[in-house]
Amino acid sequence: MSVSIDIAGLRPERVAVVPSPLAELGMALHALSEPGHHPGLQGWVTSVTARLDSYLADRMCEADFLWRTTFADLFLPYAGIPGGATLPGATLAEELDLLDKLTDEQFVDAALEFTCALPYEVPGPPVLADAELRRRALELAAARGPQQLQFGRRLLDDPPRIRAWLRQFLQDCDEAFFADTWSRLRHQLTADARHKTDLLRHKGLGQALAAVSPAVVLDEAAGRITIDKLRQGHSVICDRSLLLVPTSLGWPHLQVLHRHGWQPVLHYPVGSPELAAPPSVEQLTLRMTALSHPVRMQLCRNLARTTYTTSELVQIHGMTAPEISRHLSVLKKAGLITTRRRGRYVLYQLDVTVMARLGSDFLEALLR
Incomplete structure (x- = not known):
């Protein structure tokens, strides 16, 4: 699964790396609403929440x-x-005008x-x-509670009123905590944008995208960017630009705007804490x-404690050598076990570090 962007004909000057105060405010609101997505921001979330007035x-919560x-x-x-x-504008006020x-x-x-499952990539x-x-929009809003239903009705019945409400709300957030x-944050984001722009100019789009995230890959021959995501x-770029927008608050989210008729945007985290x-x-x-099979789970239990040879595992589990070998092969292909040779024997052991990361890796992929 992945999101792809066809960039055939994209000119280098139509790729821009620019920080966005409004995008960062959106990410700040997200982190305040879903702090579980952003454990690294716990201190910031606690500090902001503590000084928010009840009206704001x-x-x-309203929207x-x-x-x-x-x-x-x-x-x-x-x-x-x-x-x-x-x-993007240089200031929040400029972006609110946009x-x-x-x-x-x-x-x-x-x-x-x-909330409405509207078409996203097609008209x-x-x-x-x-x-x-x-x-349908109101029906889905009702399933999320009376507050969202009320807001949905106002949004559909009087868009200018909601637009004015949202602008004022964002300005109040700016005054309360975001400014x-x-x-x-803007200095870190500006420095990152400058670094990515230098990579674009001197080493090309592929190097710049590789610096954005290992999950973003450029296939120059096919003229396509692929973002590894669980969706x-x-x-298609057509005659539009490609925007790369850094965020300091966004990890682990790597977002791709690919809405029909809008220019594609990669909203990527900087300073993410992953070590590899x-x-x-x-x-x-x-x-x-690999872990969905009960026999392989039992093998992992053995291999988490010490190294074993195939013949030892055969004796423990009462299975044939080819059966054990097939299960070990699946675990090895998945990168869950390591091997080392001792004379004519091959010793297998569980890679405990990989197993320890599996839960956080899976969660990161879900949130990416």
Whole structure:
């Protein structure tokens, strides 16, 4: 599974690495709503939450479906501006002005991204004019509670009112906590953007993308970028630009905007805490499949304690040598066991470090 972006014909000057204060505010709201996704931000979340006034906290809950899952494409409004070449603003005020430039249809469509299952990669019917889509949106909102149903009704009935509400809410968040946060983070993000831009200029797009994340791979021959994620998706650059937007608050999320008609955006974390390249989705699948068999789980129990030869495992489990060898082969292919030779014997042992990371690796892949 992966998200791919066809970049045939993409000119180097149409790739930009630019920090975005509005995207970072969206990620801040997400981290405050789902702190379990971001254990490294525990101190920051506690500090901000402690000084939030109750009125702003209530408003934060009122529309949290816009940022709880991750955050809606509304926080990347420059990607939706016609022409496909608009860059993020230097300030939050500039980006809120860009948000105002989206049409009501674009605004509502992006706001309902997580609650209405609207078409994302292909043109869809206009939700404001389609009675059936409106009915479905409200039905799904009702399943999430009366507060979201009420907000959904207001969004569909009076988009300008909700747009004004959201702008004021984001400005209030900026005054309450985000301006201080942004003043600390923007220097790191600017430095990262400068570094990626230098890689683009001197070593090419492939090197820059490799520095973004090991999960992002460029196939120059095919003219395609592939992002390793537990989902399917596809976008085509056409005559639009490609934006790379760094975030200091985003790990482990690596987000890809590939909405139809919008310019593609890679929103990637900087300063992530992982010590090594995360395993691919294919590797995780191999590992989870390998551990799904009870015999292989029993072998792992033995091999976690000490090394064993095939013949020793045959005696312990009362199975034939070919059967044990097949199970060991599956575990080895999945990268769960290591081998070393002692004379004419091969000794097998569980890679405890890999096993210890499996849970966090799997969670990271789910959140990527």
